[in-house]
Amino acid sequence: MISIIMSCFNAEKYIAETIKSIIVQTYVDFEFIIIDDNSDDKTVDIIKGFQDKRIRLFINEENRGLTVNLNFGLKQAKGEYIARVDSDDVFIKNKLEVQKKYFDRNPEVGLIGTNAYIYGTKKVIKMPITYSQILGSITLYNPFIHSSIMVKKDVIMKYLYNELFRHSQDYELWSRLVFNEKVININKPLLKYRIHENQISKKLETSQNVLSSEIKSNIIEKVMTLSENHKKIFINSLQLMNVKSVVLKDVKKVYQDIYLSHTFLDSNSERYFKKQLWSFYDRLTYYIIKNNHFKVYYSEISFWPINRFNLMSKLIWIKKKVGLK
Template sequence: MLPKITVFMAAYNSENYISDSIKSILEQSFSDFELLIVNDGSTDQTVAVIEKFNDPRIRLVHNDKNRGLTYTRNVALTEARGEYIAILDSDDIAIKNRLELQYNFFRQHPEYALCGGHGVFINQRAELTNNSDLIVPVGAEKIKMTLLFENTFVNSSVMYKTSIYKELNGYQDYAPAEDYELFIRIAEKYPVWNLDQILVKYRIHENNISSLREEIAKLKLKAIKSEQLNYLGIPDHESFGNILFSILICDYKRYQFSDYHQLFLQIKSANRKLRKYPVREFEEMLFEKWFTIIYQKKAKMNALALLFNRDLFNWSYLNMRQLRKTFKLSLKGFGRLSK
């Protein structure tokens, strides 16, 4: 009898942490799963650590050599037996009832294709850190809108339907941002969700893939931003994609207010035409992003004029936090002028 869930774990030189990851799955409150571990040509003791576990639900598959993350994740296209695929990276830890919570969600909401949740940071010793928790957006429309600006899922928390994963032909060549790109493609066709609960402990250590491949990640993320704008039919999507990327990484120094203003007008117009996102809610989100740019770039004397820009402003979008902070920026500008 086939398992309900395939828990997928890619492993490359994971000897220090994979034991904790495996234990967190074997001790789940939901037991109808297989744990599919794909060894991507590890050269340390990763395989030896895995083989110490004597549990028939574990299936260990070996790549013929080190193939990289995208290839390794796509082994699930042919090997996953479950109706659902749950991702857990080989250095992270799933909370005890994670699979049960997500399986129950899909049973109650069969129209959804993808379900994730919040996370907390742990250090190399699996201790909670002082970092803020990994809190992701909740609500189908909010998640979908926010995906345009940032990844709205903790990868090690996600579970998705195997049939849809195969329909979309799995991960594409965007590693180490291949998960974000897949989530975008899923959300373009199907409703997605995040449970308002912590599902995973995300480990921070010196060998995190995102740290080792930061420059490659930037290039891939820029390509993702460009493709998102191309999907909206926005001309010059590559140049605008770079501006959208600067919002993703919260680096507003390179571009001027006029650049962001032009990008937002293009996005606003495209969405009104295509109705990809609910118009009012999306334009309120655009206004919030516009406020963030004003504040982060320290507009000062021009702050209020920029905030009340007629192309983006609506009285119903404005809140006291935005108004107060913008007013303080303006006062600083006038204070400097009077000195």
């Protein structure tokens, strides 16, 4: 059996569609654990309107927060597998079936995520797929969409969510789990991920950035050796924070040190990390030129393994694209 866990708070606008997408799944052997976090709108009434015996509703008498609710849901779960869904996201009809079949064929895997559609569009959010790619990306960003994951219960119970993290709790959990368990993403969009102004990740973006920085700092300590100053420059550059005080040629040196000091699982992980690292550096360069924070000295830029000519050409193209002289 699969236990699907959802925490909700004042979710009346979208929760009905989310629940519908669960109860019509092609895989039917599941329980749906819903923890209402003391909502004061019609959320609970909407949930009770679904007459499905697989729904187990728990109502908090006070607001406890997402992280505490998720750990509560894990402890209540009766299933061998755990799936997550946020109260504004939508499962594709065969999501559970596809992930369960993958587990059956690959018993060594402990956690499976997927790609996702951006709700209301055909645009796909593509995640790193293989274990090597995930290890090659987790230093840079969260390699899983939280609502997409399915995990073996005996795996996640070894770690649980860290209740000191009210936000970014999934990224913090993965930062501990992926170095000990085999994990993958299925290269299919099996979720409709909703982006709107009222979602937690939008409302609490600043708080999430701070916590994400702490998580990245902890991961860096596991996979590479960096000075505190280089670590700070690196994390700020990934999140485009405090870039006005950062000199691009200094970031270049930091990125070189990051690559050279990083410990990789294998050559595939190394190649993926290298590619993603360059992508972030490119984004930072674009952002800096676009906002014209300071003068870029082309002659001093040479990011290895991209040779100087290619990088200079790319920077010139970026500069033209954003209309700077």
